[in-house]
Amino acid sequence: MISPLEVFRKYINGKGLRNTPERETIIMEIFSVHDHFDVDELFLRMKDQKSKISKASIYRAIPLLIESGLIKEVFFEDGHLHYEPIYGHSHHCHLRCIRCGKVIEFVEEEMNNIIDRLSKKSNFNILDHRLDFTGYCPECNEKSALK
Amino acid sequence: MISPLEVFRKYINGKGLRNTPERETIIMEIFSVHDHFDVDELFLRMKDQKSKISKASIYRAIPLLIESGLIKEVFFEDGHLHYEPIYGHSHHCHLRCIRCGKVIEFVEEEMNNIIDRLSKKSNFNILDHRLDFTGYCPECNEKSALK
DNA sequence: TTGTTATTGCAATTAATTTGCAATAACAAT
DNA sequence: ATTGTTATTGCAAATTAATTGCAATAACAA
Numbered sequence: 001m002i003s004p005l006e007v008f009r010k011y012i013n014g015k016g017l018r019n020t021p022e023r024e025t026i027i028m029e030i031f032s033v034h035d036h037f038d039v040d041e042l043f044l045r046m047k048d049q050k051s052k053i054s055k056a057s058i059y060r061a062i063p064l065l066i067e068s069g070l071i072k073e074v075f076f077e078d079g080h081l082h083y084e085p086i087y088g089h090s091h092h093c094h095l096r097c098i099r100c101g102k103v104i105e106f107v108e109e110e111m112n113n114i115i116d117r118l119s120k121k122s123n124f125n126i127l128d129h130r131l132d133f134t135g136y137c138p139e140c141n142e143k144s145a146l147k
Numbered sequence: 148m149i150s151p152l153e154v155f156r157k158y159i160n161g162k163g164l165r166n167t168p169e170r171e172t173i174i175m176e177i178f179s180v181h182d183h184f185d186v187d188e189l190f191l192r193m194k195d196q197k198s199k200i201s202k203a204s205i206y207r208a209i210p211l212l213i214e215s216g217l218i219k220e221v222f223f224e225d226g227h228l229h230y231e232p233i234y235g236h237s238h239h240c241h242l243r244c245i246r247c248g249k250v251i252e253f254v255e256e257e258m259n260n261i262i263d264r265l266s267k268k269s270n271f272n273i274l275d276h277r278l279d280f281t282g283y284c285p286e287c288n289e290k291s292a293l294k
Numbered sequence: 295t296t297g298t299t300a301t302t303g304c305a306a307t308t309a310a311t312t313t314g315c316a317a318t319a320a321c322a323a324t
Numbered sequence: 325a326t327t328g329t330t331a332t333t334g335c336a337a338a339t340t341a342a343t344t345g346c347a348a349t350a351a352c353a354a
Contacts, residue, residue: 076223126282135273
């Protein structure tokens, strides 16, 4: 499997755009952690590593990373968007505790059947989906029950 | 079944807050259309009906409407949040065309099984979920294929 | 090496949402 | 009904995420 950087270079070339060290740094940072992130957090992570890349460059890179299939938007929370790497990751759903914020990721095999069925019924060409659950994690559920 | 207004009054009383004609107008407008909405759209709909209610009041009412179980956030798009009435509505998923924006709603029975299975496996107390599909609707899919 | 122009960082802008404040009004107690 | 307390309102100002204009820089094709 080719690396995220290679995927990005191909995409950029195909579009007649230019690759830059800034964009490669952003991609490397995202794929060194393999977890969801938001712009501010990514900016701070890179700053910790002495990177001087501006937030504007991150904001400008994001649509390219999405278009090239490296990342996607996952949810809007705390007043801003959150993203996660998808290239090289299997599609997964989120189970999020509304009390402590804990997020568990898991793969739901049944979704493929649902998508097949729904595609046929609706005639939509379904390209992506989002399945997120919210509730109380075991610990927070106990704490709520005590009150 | 009691009306959305009654549900809201109960909630407001239980919290020691005060009900107002502004909030009742907002609720009536939302439940007269029974479809998803955003703040600006709701504000304009009410303005058309000669209502003088300010946007600030709508923004301040929304957390109360969510807490009382009348509406919920559905997605963040075009730079702002979208909501939909849930009281008296069966839980449904969205199928959205990424080209023309068309949204189809449907009920996915299989979700109940998935939730049961997942609750047992994770020990989470699952309270809500969101299942959204994106892709091309039949018309837009044809148009894209032609290019 | 050179020329074109995409990309950068910075600062200013935009747009959604929140908040401070003084006036108003809901509602419990009288 | 009247009154007092204080939640709610509308307005305008503030806040915050995200976008954009601009001049300087740098990618990359020729």
